[in-house]
Amino acid sequence: LQLTGGTVTGAVTLSNTLTVGVDDVGHDVKFFGATSGTYLLWDQSGDALTLVGADLVVDTDCLFVDSSANKVGINTASPVLTGLTIGRVPSDANEGGQVNWEGGTSYSNTLSIDRYGNDLRLLYDGSQTGTWSGAGAITATAATISGTVGIGTTSPRAALTVKLNT
Numbered sequence: 001l002q003l004t005g006g007t008v009t010g011a012v013t014l015s016n017t018l019t020v021g022v023d024d025v026g027h028d029v030k031f032f033g034a035t036s037g038t039y040l041l042w043d044q045s046g047d048a049l050t051l052v053g054a055d056l057v058v059d060t061d062c063l064f065v066d067s068s069a070n071k072v073g074i075n076t077a078s079p080v081l082t083g084l085t086i087g088r089v090p091s092d093a094n095e096g097g098q099v100n101w102e103g104g105t106s107y108s109n110t111l112s113i114d115r116y117g118n119d120l121r122l123l124y125d126g127s128q129t130g131t132w133s134g135a136g137a138i139t140a141t142a143a144t145i146s147g148t149v150g151i152g153t154t155s156p157r158a159a160l161t162v163k164l165n166t
Contacts, residue, residue: 061087
């Protein structure tokens with residue numbers, strides 16, 4: 001089927017690949033939704049795929065973007081706040097979402113923050129090193145510090161300096 005201009009109406013079934021343009025000479029392709037102003041656009045000039053006026057769903061709840069409320073969910077299709085919501089780990093009812101920062105070439109260990117019950121846990125390379133409880137208490141499980149440490153002061157004069165407010 002070769003089409004030059006014009007309009008195709010009615011259902012069209014393709015049983016193979018639909019090719020628009022040729023490699024390095026692309027064309028814009030736009031798919032419209034049922035709601036006015038909703039569409040998916042492949043913009044050849046920017047090599048960009050744009051979704052306008054619609055939510056983005058990847059694998060049901062792996063990644064969910066609510067375009068009308070500016071909410072993003074990972075492991076949840078129901079993000080609760082504007083911004084990013086990370087859903088719980090399905091294997092543990094107490095465990096909430098986890099954010100991981102992978103190391104690079106200089107620092108290979110992973111840093112993580114996760115939620116367990118009402119606590120936030122800090123993990124270093126998979127081992128818990130600290131906790132912030134919902135009651136506001138902070139617990140450091142392990143710490144290695146070189147140099148001087150100040151509590152209540154930014155100018156410690158010894159290995160450990162504690163300054164009390166009176």
